[in-house]
Amino acid sequence: MSINPKTKFKDFYKYILPLYSPQNKIPVKGYGSTIWVQDGRDYIDFSGGIAVNALGHSNPVLLEALKEQSKKVWHVSNSYTNEPSLCLAKKLVKNTFADKVFFCSSGAEANEAALKLSRRYAYNHFGSKKNIIISFKKSFHGRTFFTVNVGGKNNYSHGFGPSPFCIIHAEFNNIQNFRKVINNYTCAVIIEPIQGEGGINVANYSFLKQLRNLCKIYNALLIFDEVQCGMGRIGKLFTYMHFKIKPDIITLAKSIGCGFPLAAMLTTNKVGEAFSIGVHGSTYGGNPLACAVGNIAFDVISNKEVLSGVKRKNKLLKQHIKRINLEFNIFKEVRGLGLLIGIELNKNYINIGRKILKVAFENGLMLLNAGPNVLRLAPSLLISIEEIEEGMSRLYTTIKCIKQNFKYLEYLC
Ligand SMILES: Cc1ncc(COP(=O)(O)O)c(C=O)c1O
Numbered sequence: 255m256s257i258n259p260k261t262k263f264k265d266f267y268k269y270i271l272p273l274y275s276p277q278n279k280i281p282v283k284g285y286g287s288t289i290w291v292q293d294g295r296d297y298i299d300f301s302g303g304i305a306v307n308a309l310g311h312s313n314p315v316l317l318e319a320l321k322e323q324s325k326k327v328w329h330v331s332n333s334y335t336n337e338p339s340l341c342l343a344k345k346l347v348k349n350t351f352a353d354k355v356f357f358c359s360s361g362a363e364a365n366e367a368a369l370k371l372s373r374r375y376a377y378n379h380f381g382s383k384k385n386i387i388i389s390f391k392k393s394f395h396g397r398t399f400f401t402v403n404v405g406g407k408n409n410y411s412h413g414f415g416p417s418p419f420c421i422i423h424a425e426f427n428n429i430q431n432f433r434k435v436i437n438n439y440t441c442a443v444i445i446e447p448i449q450g451e452g453g454i455n456v457a458n459y460s461f462l463k464q465l466r467n468l469c470k471i472y473n474a475l476l477i478f479d480e481v482q483c484g485m486g487r488i489g490k491l492f493t494y495m496h497f498k499i500k501p502d503i504i505t506l507a508k509s510i511g512c513g514f515p516l517a518a519m520l521t522t523n524k525v526g527e528a529f530s531i532g533v534h535g536s537t538y539g540g541n542p543l544a545c546a547v548g549n550i551a552f553d554v555i556s557n558k559e560v561l562s563g564v565k566r567k568n569k570l571l572k573q574h575i576k577r578i579n580l581e582f583n584i585f586k587e588v589r590g591l592g593l594l595i596g597i598e599l600n601k602n603y604i605n606i607g608r609k610i611l612k613v614a615f616e617n618g619l620m621l622l623n624a625g626p627n628v629l630r631l632a633p634s635l636l637i638s639i640e641e642i643e644e645g646m647s648r649l650y651t652t653i654k655c656i657k658q659n660f661k662y663l664e665y666l667c
Pocket residue numbers: 304359360361362363365394395396397446450451479480481482483507508
């Protein structure tokens with residue numbers, strides 16, 4: 255039985271808290287990097303569910319893993335362990351600097367765990383006064399009360415009463431500023447090596463290197479939030495490998511579960527020892543269904559050809575973006591690595607990022623923004639060349655529409 259899309263869309267505002275403003279069509283089916291909505295129209299997905307659908311929609315290999323596990327055991331609680339979580343933890347440890355894994359279900363939870371672990375580690379080793387967390391302006395680490403305050407966007411944390419104490423926001427890629435704020439009371443420094451929500455800002459190698467050294471000097475733990483940029487997204491399995499800088503903790507989510515809610519915090523034995531039975535936990539952490547998907551996702555993503563494909567596709571996307579800009583002169587800069595690409599709009603087009611997403615959607619393209627002035631592309635790592643070509647042709651049409659109808663954009667809400 256088909257449902258009238260208008261009726262169903264009204265239900266969104268009637269029954270769901272108005273925290274989001276979704277596009278006006280409801281996706282009902284997806285395959286690869288193409289999505290179909292209720293009326294049958296197709297869309298090329300350059301958004302990847304905000305860097306989540308790393309292996310596309312309805313990937314048969316993931317479906318099979320989920321189906322197989324669903325016939326065995328769905329959930330057992332952490333009073334027991336389970337095969338998929340043990341297997342995935344082993345893979346993560348074997349392929350990283352880490353010795354131990356904590357599983358949870360979202361990026362915010364992974365960061366919450368990392369921040370709590372850092373405070374507990376400092377408390378155990380250096381006493382209660384070493385509790386300051388340094389993060390960076392424009393950063394985003396999640397929406398729990400702790401992580402949203404650690405994040406560097408005031409508009410997300412404002413208006414919820416007193417904030418947790420001892421959090422400092424330093425300037426991204428500014429080592430002089432950082433040197434002024436780090437001291438013996440700093441327990442952790444958390445950074446996205448590539449800021450996602452903040453506008454696809456890539457950290458400088460020398461900045462990260464000095465951060466690493468200063469953290470060592472002041473006995474502060476260095477946390478890389480790789481929730482958005484990790485797990486193959488930039489053409490390396492993990493972003494810290496690209497920079498060849500070893501943090502003390504990394505956090506993962508999004509691509510690790512390819513759309514199934516799965517997240518993880520990875521650390522060393524030395525740091526992990528600060529957590530003991532009952533100190534932290536999560537009902538769904540290590541869920542067998544999620545980890546079964548995570549296992550297969552890991553195997554596919556760590557394949558060398560998949561990773562080198564990410565770099566090739568980056569080049570192809572950038573060529574198209576350049577070509578579009580040669581004709582329309584609307585982009586100021588293209589940033590990012592692999593399949594996490596940010597396109598900053600030039601000064602004549604500021605603050606229209608969300609409007610461009612609407613026009614793109616009308617033209618059959620799912621895009622993202624990263625702040626009001628940056629368009630973001632975070633498609634599946636397996637996106638095909640044909641899907642890239644088709645998506646870029648739809649981006650061309652979108653930008654042409656923007657250029658021709660610029661003065662009417664203000665009427666678009
Ligand atoms: C870098 C980063 N950290 C943390 C989060 C929060 O993840 P989640 O929404 O799964 O809690 C996000 C989400 O976009 C993110 O991009």
